[in-house]
Amino acid sequence: MTDSHDIKDSSKQQCSCSDSSVYFSEMAERSAKGVAWQQALQRLKDGNRRYVNKSSHNNSSCEYTRQLLCKGQWPYATVLCCSDSRVSPEIVFDAGLGDLFIVRVAGNIIDSRLLGSIEYATLHSTSKLIVVMGHGSCGAVTAATHAVSNPDVTDTPGINGIVSDLMPAVLKAKKHTGLEGCELIEAAARENVRMSCNLIRETSEPLADMENAGDIKIIGAYKHLTSDEVEFFD
Ligand SMILES: [Zn+2]
Numbered sequence: 232m233t234d235s236h237d238i239k240d241s242s243k244q245q246c247s248c249s250d251s252s253v254y255f256s257e258m259a260e261r262s263a264k265g266v267a268w269q270q271a272l273q274r275l276k277d278g279n280r281r282y283v284n285k286s287s288h289n290n291s292s293c294e295y296t297r298q299l300l301c302k303g304q305w306p307y308a309t310v311l312c313c314s315d316s317r318v319s320p321e322i323v324f325d326a327g328l329g330d331l332f333i334v335r336v337a338g339n340i341i342d343s344r345l346l347g348s349i350e351y352a353t354l355h356s357t358s359k360l361i362v363v364m365g366h367g368s369c370g371a372v373t374a375a376t377h378a379v380s381n382p383d384v385t386d387t388p389g390i391n392g393i394v395s396d397l398m399p400a401v402l403k404a405k406k407h408t409g410l411e412g413c414e415l416i417e418a419a420a421r422e423n424v425r426m427s428c429n430l431i432r433e434t435s436e437p438l439a440d441m442e443n444a445g446d447i448k449i450i451g452a453y454k455h456l457t458s459d460e461v462e463f464f465d
Pocket residue numbers: 313314315337338366368369370371372
């Protein structure tokens with residue numbers, strides 16, 4: 232199962248975009264050996280800095296890019312993040328079409344299918360960096376925090392399932408910090424990121440082995456809602 236076809240032999244097509252040849256070289260290198268996780272992490276940091284400074288640029292409107300991506304995908308990073316409409320990774324990291332493999336679910340929790348999506352991007356595609364990104368004012372974490380205080384209040388089975396998965400992070404944050412209210416919600420969101428990172432390592436032997444060998448990196452992050460800055464944990 233792979234769609235990371237090598238594009239070294241692809242014939243370059245004409246495009247009016249001035250940087251299409253640079254992009255082709257970039258994609259050819261990615262298809263052959265991927266992007267080292269250290270380099271991928273720096274790209275995300277640089278892209279977020281551009282976004283925060285309102286100087287975003289990406290290649291998504293380039294016709295040549297669109298045609299090239301019909302041949303396959305070669306993402307340089309995987310991002311597990313919340314479904315919240317304010318944390319879209321391609322925008323937050325000023326990344327283009329084909330750059331990021333995104334796994335989204337409310338509260339950026341982990342289950343077997345979400346883990347499988349992350350494994351696919353790493354084991355069968357080109358991503359060597361896995362980012363688990365929480366964010367400020369997360370509604371899912373807020374709901375889980377309220378559920379700890381009001382266990383008799385329930386919602387639909389689907390929403391209850393997400394809240395249930397988030398409650399261990401809330402309880403751990405509450406126990407370790409003694410915080411309440413908005414401060415507890417932020418602490419729980421950060422704890423949830425750390426727990427999701429560890430759950431990936433504990434439940435995916437191939438990914439844990441690759442990280443221990445230094446071939447990939449699993450890293451937590453937190454997007455501040457007011458500044459739009461993404462803080463990386465390590
Ligand atoms: Zn959220």
